[in-house]
Amino acid sequence: MYVTPNGEEIFAIDGHTHLWDASPANHKNRHGKEFIDCFYDYHRNLSPADYVWPKEKFERYPLETMVQDLFVDGYDDMAIFQPTYLTDFYETGFNTTEQNAVAKRAYPDRFILNGAFDPREEERGLDYLQGLVEEFKIRGVKLYTAEWRGDSKGYKLTDKWAGRYLEKCHQLGVKNIHVHKGPTILPLNKDAFDVADIDDAATSFPELKFIVEHVGLPRLDDFCWIATQEPNVYGGLAVAMPFIHSRPGYFAHIISELLFWLGADRLLFASDYAIWHPKWIIEKFMAFELPQEVQKETGVNLTLDVKRKILGENAAKLYDIDIPAQKARLKRQRIPAMESV
Amino acid sequence: MDPTAHSSVQVTRTAEVWQQLARVTDPEMDESITDLGFVATLDIHANGVTVEFRLPTYWCAANFAFMMAEDIRDQVLNLAWVDSVNVRLVDHYSSAAINEGMANAASFMETFPSEATDDLSELRCVFRRKAFMTRQEKLLGHLRRSGWNTEDLLDLTVQRLGDAVNLGNDGEQLRRRYLDIRAELGLPCEAGECAITTVDGQPVSLEGFDSYLRELRKCRVTMEGNGVFCRGLLAVRYDLAAKGSQPAGEHETGSGGLSAGRHLPLKLVPADSR
Numbered sequence: 001m002y003v004t005p006n007g008e009e010i011f012a013i014d015g016h017t018h019l020w021d022a023s024p025a026n027h028k029n030r031h032g033k034e035f036i037d038c039f040y041d042y043h044r045n046l047s048p049a050d051y052v053w054p055k056e057k058f059e060r061y062p063l064e065t066m067v068q069d070l071f072v073d074g075y076d077d078m079a080i081f082q083p084t085y086l087t088d089f090y091e092t093g094f095n096t097t098e099q100n101a102v103a104k105r106a107y108p109d110r111f112i113l114n115g116a117f118d119p120r121e122e123e124r125g126l127d128y129l130q131g132l133v134e135e136f137k138i139r140g141v142k143l144y145t146a147e148w149r150g151d152s153k154g155y156k157l158t159d160k161w162a163g164r165y166l167e168k169c170h171q172l173g174v175k176n177i178h179v180h181k182g183p184t185i186l187p188l189n190k191d192a193f194d195v196a197d198i199d200d201a202a203t204s205f206p207e208l209k210f211i212v213e214h215v216g217l218p219r220l221d222d223f224c225w226i227a228t229q230e231p232n233v234y235g236g237l238a239v240a241m242p243f244i245h246s247r248p249g250y251f252a253h254i255i256s257e258l259l260f261w262l263g264a265d266r267l268l269f270a271s272d273y274a275i276w277h278p279k280w281i282i283e284k285f286m287a288f289e290l291p292q293e294v295q296k297e298t299g300v301n302l303t304l305d306v307k308r309k310i311l312g313e314n315a316a317k318l319y320d321i322d323i324p325a326q327k328a329r330l331k332r333q334r335i336p337a338m339e340s341v
Numbered sequence: 342m343d344p345t346a347h348s349s350v351q352v353t354r355t356a357e358v359w360q361q362l363a364r365v366t367d368p369e370m371d372e373s374i375t376d377l378g379f380v381a382t383l384d385i386h387a388n389g390v391t392v393e394f395r396l397p398t399y400w401c402a403a404n405f406a407f408m409m410a411e412d413i414r415d416q417v418l419n420l421a422w423v424d425s426v427n428v429r430l431v432d433h434y435s436s437a438a439i440n441e442g443m444a445n446a447a448s449f450m451e452t453f454p455s456e457a458t459d460d461l462s463e464l465r466c467v468f469r470r471k472a473f474m475t476r477q478e479k480l481l482g483h484l485r486r487s488g489w490n491t492e493d494l495l496d497l498t499v500q501r502l503g504d505a506v507n508l509g510n511d512g513e514q515l516r517r518r519y520l521d522i523r524a525e526l527g528l529p530c531e532a533g534e535c536a537i538t539t540v541d542g543q544p545v546s547l548e549g550f551d552s553y554l555r556e557l558r559k560c561r562v563t564m565e566g567n568g569v570f571c572r573g574l575l576a577v578r579y580d581l582a583a584k585g586s587q588p589a590g591e592h593e594t595g596s597g598g599l600s601a602g603r604h605l606p607l608k609l610v611p612a613d614s615r
Contacts, residue, residue: 045570187458
């Protein structure tokens with residue numbers, strides 16, 4: 001819980017977190033090492049110096065560390081697990097629903113557990129998706145469209161089987177579809193980061209909510225375009241928010257573009273933990289004011305109301321969280337480490 | 342041969358190659374690869390040039406990497422004294438494929454036969470159009486901050502834009518880059534033509550100007566953001582911040598005022614050393 005200087009409590013739902021195992025013992029091949037190395041560079045690139053972890057800790061950290069960082073030190077009240085399987089790179093997967101479920105069982109009111117599907121699994125994967133819903137009652141899925149699988153370098157939401165999966169999600173009440181684009185997909189002559197397929201899917205499935213992770217970066221412009229067209233397209237702010245530390249001027253531009261094109265109701269705070277720590281992101285975000293010239297240029301402002309929506313209220317609506325009731329529940333079930341703070 | 346004379350040829354040639362490399366841009370950022378620090382090593386033996394380049398991540402999109410490799414080769418080959426160019430992408434998942442493709446002068450489709458269904462012209466075009474919008478936005482922003490009003494901007498001819506004085510160094514560079522890309526995209530560049538048009542050469546109306554600017558701004562913020570992120574990633578990946586403490590100008594880069602070269606381990610190998 002973040003408390004403003006005036007004593008107002010701001011409920012924070014961290015929209016994108018991981019509990020991964022990228023330790024060398026779990027690498028299946030070179031790509032496993034390169035994947036976590038790339039994440040580690042993201043971490044080092046935008047984190048304040050005193051939040052940079054040693055590499056070994058970054059490769060694999062215990063649940064206790066995560067809980068301490070998010071809920072004790074980091075102001076998060078709840079956090080959403082966004083699994084990323086990468087079973088072609090890691091022996092037991094990078095960050096699967098089953099791995100994250102351990103945390104969900106230990107802290108059921110703190111974590112929202114999302115599942116994942118891969119339309120390339122075809123019929124078999126539909127059964128798996130149904131199983132996730134039955135076993136874990138998931139309300140959302142995270143899709144990484146650039147995931148390598150055998151000879152495939154990714155898929156699109158307009159692929160035939162992807163449509164079948166989205167239909168299945170609708171039937172099963174899995175209404176939040178988090179989509180993360182990556183640098184590879186075939187054919188290679190097309191732009192892998194193109195978000196046009198999300199536009200098509202959002203039109204075809206108006207009952208589903210499509211949360212585009214990383215607000216489409218590096219295609220922020222194309223993302224803004226589709227989100228302006230489709231009321232059920234949202235933006236997850238992982239990767240965008242950490243700019244607030246080293247490049248606050250640029251952060252001002254990016255957040256004001258998003259507020260201009262999408263408005264304040266469709267943006268979700270996310271740390272992308274363990275890539276970044278929510279503590280410094282939330283502190284800097286709460287203290288942040290848009291420069292006058294940016295306000296003048298874009299006509300938007302980052303008010304306390306807007307911050308409250310981005311930090312928690314928007315995600316609460318997507319996941320049907322009643323914030324006052326949830327606050328009361330969390331107060332009754334405190335994390336032991338919180339007693340000492 | 343007088344060794345001093347030889348080394349002076351080598352310095353000149355290095356500068357020439359560097360100037361050619363400065364013309365190659367990363368398509369997603371529209372910034373020069375020399376400015377971005379993507380050129381890892383440059384090696385000149387007699388009339389052959391070897392350029393090693395690197396990217397911010399192992400996973401950067403292979404299609405853009407291939408574009409840059411092709412552009413490096415073509416720009417360096419434009420130098421009359423160059424017989425051969427060896428372009429090598431390092432530390433990337435597609436290094437082997439791209440380097441083999443470059444060695445065999447293969448096309449994109451020949452390099453990725455099972456993964457590509459067409460050449461890269463369409464993708465290139467998409468990003469050159471974004472580059473146009475970004476350059477135009479930066480120029481318009483500069484002119485507006487210097488006191489130009491919308492009517493005057495929309496009335497600008499290519500001639501009057503070219504003649505405009507007191508733009509400052511930044512403004513002159515923005516004007517040059519904007520006029521360059523107009524020419525590159527085949528938009529009218531004759532003196533009397535309207536200077537501020539859409540990327541399709543259509544006029545912009547006074548009433549529609551604000552919303553047009555907002556479209557441009559979205560594109561500029563995106564490209565700039567990619568630049569900010571990628572520079573940072575390259576710096577941590579190759580530990581450039583630490584090496585940045587080297588005195589500037591340690592290497593003769595001849596980069597025409599671009600600030601890149603000082604991190605680069607340039608290998609200046611005289612032709613007769615082998």
